[in-house]
Amino acid sequence: MLHELLLCLSGHPSPIIANGKDSPFHSLLSPPEHALLKTLSTDLGDKHLYIREEATSISKTHPSIVCRAVAAAVISVHLEDFQQRILEVEKDILQDDPKYVGAYNVVPLSAMVTAFDGWRRKLSWLKDLVDFIKQPGASERQRDPGFGKEEACSAAETIQWARDASHTGYPEIAQMALQVVGVAEMAWLKQVASWVLYGKHPGGADFFVTRKDGEQDSRNSAYSSYIVVSKLVPCFVTPSTASSILFLGKSLNHIRDRQASAIESSYNIASPETSLLPAHLKHLSALKPPISSAAFSKAIGAIRLSLSENALQRLLPLSEVLDVLQLAKDFLLLGRGEFAIALITAADGRLSSRQGRDATNAKKHLHDLASLTIRDGEVHSVLARTWTTLASMQSMEDDSMNEALDRARELITLTIKTVDSRSSERDQSSGVSFDDLLLPSSTLLSLRIMSPLDLFLGPSDVTLYSNIHAYLLAIRRAHLHLSRLSQLSTLRRVHPSPAKANRNANHRHQEGSAQRTNSLRSIWATVSAAAFFFSELADYFQGEVVQSSWSTFHTWLLPPFSPVEQQNQAEHISAADSLSASSRGSHSHSQPASSRQTNKAIDRASRLHDPETLAKAHRAYLESIRHSILLNDLEFTSMLRRQMTAVDHLCALLQRLDTVVSNSQASGEEVFVAEEGRIMTDLRASKGKVAEGIKRLVERLRRIDDTRDSGAGGVSRDLAAIGDGEMDGSDSFVPWASGGGRGLERVLLKLDYGGERDERFMPDYT
Known part of the structure; x- marks a missing residue:
């Protein structure tokens, strides 16, 4: 029986030692002996067998590399310790050790239970561990059947579970839990090393860096196709550290792709696998389990800084960064005013020609819904006509501007927005769309991300650029359309009657013109008020918010100078910005003078910003613009969107009234007089909506101004200091802010002054 008991403890089922009345020894044992035998056979032997079988299955079939390593450690370390304890007890019994062998060579069951004291709790914990790895959340599903679907356990869940178990209060359990934590974290750290040292994805289903669904390997999209899955990030990895790990692996992919290309071999980038590997490996080797968050962040930060200083700055020079950011500012943020005017004019021309063609074929397309939508070819022709218009404005001698325009033609696209792009923008926009004002279909002006620009420019940044562009362009479009109404000479002026007209006709013509002029007086006042409002709003958004934000970001981008050079640099930027603003009227534009000194600056810089810091600062720059132009204010943008529809x-x-009046004066038919009356009725109703809309918009601006003066509604504290300071506490980037809403206060003062100077501006305005 003793031999069978030892075999049972070793994980071999024994038909002799069985629970219940079927046991051959059932009638020979007392109830206390039954309880002791159950403790040995069931609580120890059966659990040992169960743990070994489940751990073996996990080590062979589980999708998680870390979980397989933990299961293998359970077998090779913890169960091996239990097996060694069984052999020690057997050896002591064979040597007649008095601890177990009593008189007449009798081995009491109580002595056997005492020999394995503590292992009952250990095996129970190991059983809970393998059960958790096999079916995480099983206990929650037993209590709540709707808890969630069964999924494979991840490395992050295993590490978190083992760390929690180390604080249960039992020393032996804490020791085992720390051993499991060490195995799991070292296995996970090997995955991290494969990614941050070589740029190779370690595989497995539980590494937190994964490829987006549906994307294939591509040199141009390799950087943007990897994302961080938050639920797979271990508890000791901070979000910023996870972002750095993602950045390191994707940067190494870029470097390897550049080295593999014969065309781009002139970059001569040192191979990180050979030159930087020993130093980077030293940082990771210094980590000991349990890994602390501070130590891990410090190691990843050191690797990031080393890679940036030795390889990435040659892969992504500052001059190239400044060029693409200047391009985005000029065209996506409408820094070049002539681009906005040319784009709006081209879109209006396309719609006018389309309406004329549809009017000719009205009967043919009466029931054709396709005729109401815009096509891809028409959208592309609008942008092509815009580029042609801008090219005609440039001087042949201005090579730098021609090169900038050629690059913009290559990188900037205008496309019809798809369903996926609409859904992806809902998280970033205010929930109000402005992209369907330029053309009948929602269109997207975006920037094509090319390698290595995607080291700091991501799809979310381009989406935010597109949202801001659509918003600013809609404001510029509304002002332009209102301003062009003054060109309707038939309505603005009283033309003399035809020479051959009789006296009665001449009298009717003069009477009708006078009546029309009186009726349109209030409408023209509303048009003037709306144009003034949109003009001041556009001037504040473009002239102060965008320009000031860009100046702040541009200054941070440049390398450090001496105090005298910094003053000269600020003067260069100010002069270049003034020249850019004054050149809009003459359809010319020049880049900031500081960009012409970039090469000298790079040579003199001791350390530039690494791409990840640049990406975070650029994101803060865009978010500060989005906040300052009120794009994240749902109430204001909703009012503004309705106002733009009313203005259209x-x-x-x-415009329809101008056509009707022109036809009426030329033909004198009564049908045009009736049509004019119907249009005037609609105009009075539309004028009331526009006037009321401006009043509500100004009231909303006042509330926003009051809120920001009180300190609420400002830029998020997360954007207050972003930059290299995350690593070494210096050189942090602080986005530009409007300073407690003083910019809005100036806009409101201008509107108030305009209203007092001209009572026509806004009836019941205040």
Whole structure:
């Protein structure tokens, strides 16, 4: 029986030692002996067998590399310790050790239970461990059947579970838990090393860096196709450290792709696998389990800094960064005003020609819904006509501007927005869309991300650029359409009657013109008020918010100078910005003078910003612009969107009235007089909507101004200091802010002054 008991403890089922009345020894044992035998056979032997079988299955079939390593450690370390304890007890019994062998060579069951004291709790914990790895959340699902679907356990869950178990209060359990934590974290650290040292994805289903669904390997999209899955990030990895790990692996992919290309071999980038590997490996080797968050962040930060200083700055020079950011500022943020005017004019021309063609074929397309939508070819032709217009404005001698325009033509695209792009923007936009104002279909002006620009420019940044562009362009479009209404000479002036007209006709013509002029007086006042409002709003957004944000970001991008050089650099930027603003009227543009000194600056810089810091600062730069132009204010953007629709309706009615009046004066038919009356009725209703909309918008601006003066509604504290300071506490980037809403206060003062100077500006404005 003793031999069978030892075999049972070793994980071999024994038909002799069985629970219940079927046991051959059932009638020979007392109840206390039954309880002791159950403790040995069931609580120890059966659990040992169960743990070994489940751990073996996990080590062979589990999708997680870390979980397989933990299961293998359970077998090779913890169960091996239990097996060694069984052999020690057997050896002591064979040597007649008095601890176990009593008189007449009798081995009491109580002595056997005492020999394995503590292992009952250990095996129970190991059983819970393998059960958790096999079916995480099983206990929650037993209590709540709707808890969630069964999924494979991840490395992060295993590490978190083992760390929690180390604080249960039992020393032996804490020791075992720390051993499991060490195995799991070292296995996970090997995955991290494969990614941050070589740029190779370690595989497995539980590494937190994964490829996006549906994306294939591509040199141009390799950087953007990897993302961080938050639920797979271990508890000791901070979000910023996870972002750095993602950045390191993707950067190494870029470097390897550059080295593999014969065309781009002139970059002569040192191979990180050979030149930087020993130093980077030393940082990771210094980590000991349990890994602390501070030590791990410090190691990853040191690797990031080393890679940036030795390889990435040659892969992504500052001059190239400044060029693409300047391009985005000029065209996506409408720094070049002539681009916005040319784009709006080209879109209006395409719609006018389309409406004329559809009017000719009205019967043919009466029931054709396809005729109401815009096509891809038409969208592309709008952008092509815009580039042609801008090219005609440039001087043949201005090579730098021609090169900038050629690069913009290569990188900037105008496309019809798809369903996926619409859904991806909902998280970033205010929930109000402005992209369907330029053309009937929602269009997207975006920047094509090319390697190595995607080291700091991501799809979310381009989406935010597109949202801001659509918003600013809609404001510029509304102002332009309102301003062009003054060109409707038939409505603005009283033309003399035809020479051959009789006296009665001449009298009717003069009477109708006078009546029309009186009726349109309030409408023209509303048009003037709306144009003034959009003009001041555009001037604040473009002239102060975008320009000041860009100046702040541009200054941070440049390498450090001496105090005298910094003053000269600020003067260069100010002069270049003034020249850019004054050149809009003459359809010319020049880049900031500081960009012409970039090569000298790079040579003199002791250390530039690494791409990850640049990406974070650039994101803060865009978010500060988005906040300052009120794009994240749902109430204001909703009002503004409705106001733009009302303005479009008012402009369309005035243009229609101009056509009707011209035809009426030329033919004198009564049908045009009746049509004019119907249009005037609609105009009065539309004028009321526009006037009321401006009043509500100004009231909302006042509330926003009051809120920001009180300290609420400002830029998020997360954007307050972003930069290299995350690593070494210096050189942090602070985005530009409007300073407690003083910019809005100036806009409101201008609107108030305009209203007092001209009572026509806004009836019941205040």
